[in-house]
Amino acid sequence: MKYQSQKVAYWYFLAAMAVFAVQVLGGLWAGWIYVNPNFFSELAPFNVVRMIHTNALIVWLLLGFFGAAYFLIPEEAERELQSPFLAYVQLGILLLGTAGAVVTYAFDLFNGNWLLGMEGREFIEQPVWVKLGIVVAALIFLYNISLTVLKGRKTAITNVLLLGLWGLVLLFLFAFYNPANLALDKMFWWYIVHLWVEGTWELVMASILAFLLLKLTGVDREIVEKWLYIIVATALFSGILGTGHHYYWIGTPGYWQWVGSIFSALEVVPFFAMMSFSFVMVWKGKRDHPNKAALLWALGAATVAFFGAGVWGFLHTLHGVNYYTHGTQITAAHGHLAFFGAYVSVNLAIITYAMPILSGRDPYNQVLNMASFWLMTGGMAFMTFVLTFAGTVQTHLQRVMGENFMEIAEGLHLFYLMRWGAGAAVVTGALLFIYAMLVPRREVISKNGQ
Amino acid sequence: MREVMTKTMARNVFYGGTLFFIAIFLVLSVQSVGHIVKNSTNTATLTEEVELGKRVWERHSCVNCHTILGEGAYFAPELGNVMSRWDVMDDPEGAFDVLKGWMEAQPSGIEGRRQMPQFNLSDEEIKGLAEFFLWVGTIDTQGWPPNDAG
Numbered sequence: 001m002k003y004q005s006q007k008v009a010y011w012y013f014l015a016a017m018a019v020f021a022v023q024v025l026g027g028l029w030a031g032w033i034y035v036n037p038n039f040f041s042e043l044a045p046f047n048v049v050r051m052i053h054t055n056a057l058i059v060w061l062l063l064g065f066f067g068a069a070y071f072l073i074p075e076e077a078e079r080e081l082q083s084p085f086l087a088y089v090q091l092g093i094l095l096l097g098t099a100g101a102v103v104t105y106a107f108d109l110f111n112g113n114w115l116l117g118m119e120g121r122e123f124i125e126q127p128v129w130v131k132l133g134i135v136v137a138a139l140i141f142l143y144n145i146s147l148t149v150l151k152g153r154k155t156a157i158t159n160v161l162l163l164g165l166w167g168l169v170l171l172f173l174f175a176f177y178n179p180a181n182l183a184l185d186k187m188f189w190w191y192i193v194h195l196w197v198e199g200t201w202e203l204v205m206a207s208i209l210a211f212l213l214l215k216l217t218g219v220d221r222e223i224v225e226k227w228l229y230i231i232v233a234t235a236l237f238s239g240i241l242g243t244g245h246h247y248y249w250i251g252t253p254g255y256w257q258w259v260g261s262i263f264s265a266l267e268v269v270p271f272f273a274m275m276s277f278s279f280v281m282v283w284k285g286k287r288d289h290p291n292k293a294a295l296l297w298a299l300g301a302a303t304v305a306f307f308g309a310g311v312w313g314f315l316h317t318l319h320g321v322n323y324y325t326h327g328t329q330i331t332a333a334h335g336h337l338a339f340f341g342a343y344v345s346v347n348l349a350i351i352t353y354a355m356p357i358l359s360g361r362d363p364y365n366q367v368l369n370m371a372s373f374w375l376m377t378g379g380m381a382f383m384t385f386v387l388t389f390a391g392t393v394q395t396h397l398q399r400v401m402g403e404n405f406m407e408i409a410e411g412l413h414l415f416y417l418m419r420w421g422a423g424a425a426v427v428t429g430a431l432l433f434i435y436a437m438l439v440p441r442r443e444v445i446s447k448n449g450q
Numbered sequence: 451m452r453e454v455m456t457k458t459m460a461r462n463v464f465y466g467g468t469l470f471f472i473a474i475f476l477v478l479s480v481q482s483v484g485h486i487v488k489n490s491t492n493t494a495t496l497t498e499e500v501e502l503g504k505r506v507w508e509r510h511s512c513v514n515c516h517t518i519l520g521e522g523a524y525f526a527p528e529l530g531n532v533m534s535r536w537d538v539m540d541d542p543e544g545a546f547d548v549l550k551g552w553m554e555a556q557p558s559g560i561e562g563r564r565q566m567p568q569f570n571l572s573d574e575e576i577k578g579l580a581e582f583f584l585w586v587g588t589i590d591t592q593g594w595p596p597n598d599a600g
Contacts, residue, residue, distance in 0.1 A: 033525075033564075034525070036562075037562060037563055037564040037565055038561060038562070038563075038565060041557065041565035041567075042557065042565070042567065045515075045565070045566075045567045046514070046515050046523070046525050046526075046564070046565075047510075047511045047512070047513075047514035047515045047523070047567075048511070048514075050514045050515075050523055050525070051511060051514050105511075111509055111510075112505075112509050117509060118509065118511060119508060119509075120507070120508030120509050120510065120511045120512070120513065121508060121513065122513045122514065122521065122522055122523075125511060125514075156457070156461065159461075178508075180496060180500065180501040180504055181486065181487075181491055181493070181496060182491075182504065182518070182519075182585075182586055182589070183486045183490060183491050183589055184483065184486055184487075184491075185504075186519065186521065187479075187482060187483070187486065222457055225457055226455070226456070226457040226460045227460075229457065229460035229461045229463070229464045230455075230460050230463075230464075232464060233460070233463055233464040233467055233468070236464075236467070236468045236471060237467050237468070237471055240468075240471040240472060240474075240475050241471060241474065241475055241478075243475065247482070248592065248594070249519055249520055249591045249592055249594035249595075250519050250520075250521070250589075250591065251486050251490040251491055251519075251589045251590060251591060252482045252485065252486065252490070253481065253482055253485045253490075254592055256478075256482075257592070259478070323593075323594060323596065324596060326520040326594065326595075327517040327520030327521060327522070327524060327528060328524060329524055331524065332524055398599050398600075399595070399596050399597070399599070400596070402596075402597040402598065402599045403599060404599060405526075405527040405528070405599060405600065406527065406563075406564070409564065410562075410563075
């Protein structure tokens with residue numbers, strides 16, 4: 001650790017991993033309801049379990065991004081953070097809000113109350129008071145990192161990271177706009193959801209990857225930074241108008257079918273570029289960094305993001321295809337692999353890189369961590385395949401043959417059983433990852449290693 | 451590549467291009483809002499009852515099981531076209547009656563079947579919900595979904 005204030009990141013990563021555990025256990029529970037629909041159906045209905053699964057995902061990914069920013073910005077800017085104290089205040093607010101949201105959902109407290117009750121639009125269900133807390137925490141965060149960068153060295157990595165994080169926070173403000181007109185509601189809801197995951201978050205992901213490759217491969221900064229700009233340019237040039245692939249069937253004009261199809265098809269480009277770039281950097285790099293697990297996660301993130309976000313996204317993005325697949329298990333398959341590849345893996349990569357440094361345990365050989373990579377990645381891949389098959393069958397029976405949703409659902413039971421098995425592998429991998437990060441003090445060191 | 455493009459050039463392309471695409475996106479957004487308000491949705495029939503229905507829909511987190519216009523969870527049927535599936539698009543009274551009967555019969559308790567919770571809605575709320583689904587059914591969705599199964 002070069003700068004004392006980087007220690008802040010340790011607590012962010014710790015909190016992120018705790019919420020990660022909640023997220024995957026929630027997923028396992030939700031997956032089990034698919035297999036056995038009567039499982040505690042009155043105590044914890046599917047909608048509540050799913051809210052916890054998706055909200056916990058978003059919260060821990062953001063905690064990871066915040067931690068990543070607090071870790072890498074001091075190194076990039078070459079100075080201490082503006083205020084470590086404010087960073088801890090920010091973390092406290094976020095954790096309080098998270099706990100508040102979970103308790104509100106689980107016990108359905110203050111139903112209908114404008115300030116305290118659950119809001120009920122997908123992914124932004126947080127009660128208004130939690131949303132306000134998120135905004136306050138975000139402002140503290142932006143103040144903290146922006147001042148650190150402004151007073152220090154400015155690099156392409158910090159420029160892109162800051163742009164992504166500022167964009168992310170500003171777009172969240174649309175969560176406060178909820179018109180009575182469902183079509184308008186949906187149109188601006190995508191300003192948050194799409195422009196996060198297919199816009200600003202890609203900037204955050206690319207800058208974290210660039211930082212990791214710089215550290216792990218020792219490739220010249222000029223080259224890494226030039227490619228960073230090129231990659232994020234392709235991400236935004238395709239991603240902004242790519243929003244159109246959500247505007248096919250919600251009451252928006254028909255021209256979005258062409259705008260959305262063309263530009264969202266191009267969204268494959270940045271993910272392909274990130275993958276190619278990562279491998280080329282590793283081949284060209286002369287440094288043999290001892291943290292092989294971090295390298296595995298970084299390359300894994302770039303690769304699985306290409307398949308999950310790029311290939312599986314393209315699979316159903318053209319409007320002629322999407323007309324039939326929209327809102328089926330195909331979407332679920334894509335969603336799982338895209339989030340895992342792009343954002344879960346990049347978070348686990350930076351955590352794998354930073355935690356040994358933050359806890360004074362580097363360098364060491366993280367065999368358990370690497371095992372967790374294969375468990376999680378294998379599990380997610382299998383889950384994606386079975387959901388894709390389930391979605392294909394569903395699309396044909398429901399959208400082409402016009403059969404009833406509930407009858408088809410019963411016929412897909414075998415797929416859901418296999419999905420649950422895949423989910424169990426992912427959960428095992430996730431818990432193993434957390435164990436590997438926190439518990440072992442000493443691990444097997446290879447003969448020619450350190 | 452090094453000769454073709456420098457880091458500064460890449461940076462300028464990124465910033466300039468991003469502003470260009472944001473500008474196009476904003477222009478199309480403004481046009482789309484106009485389209486929604488004037489053409490694709492009926493703002494005259496967007497009554498207080500419909501709005502109440504939307505709030506009921508939200509405060510019970512319906513979207514985390516169902517989809518509406520294809521968006522939401524994929525655990526329970528699409529509801530954007532539920533009133534046409536029930537064949538009551540032109541019959542608000544009938545829509546209310548069918549929905550009330552449905553909501554009050556939950557949870558079914560049938561073994562092996564996905565369960566919908568009992569939300570204990572008042573008649574006013576059920577009426578609002580029915581009006582909301584009827585109104586959503588009138589949105590011009592470019593012909594989606596392909597059939598009544600949703």
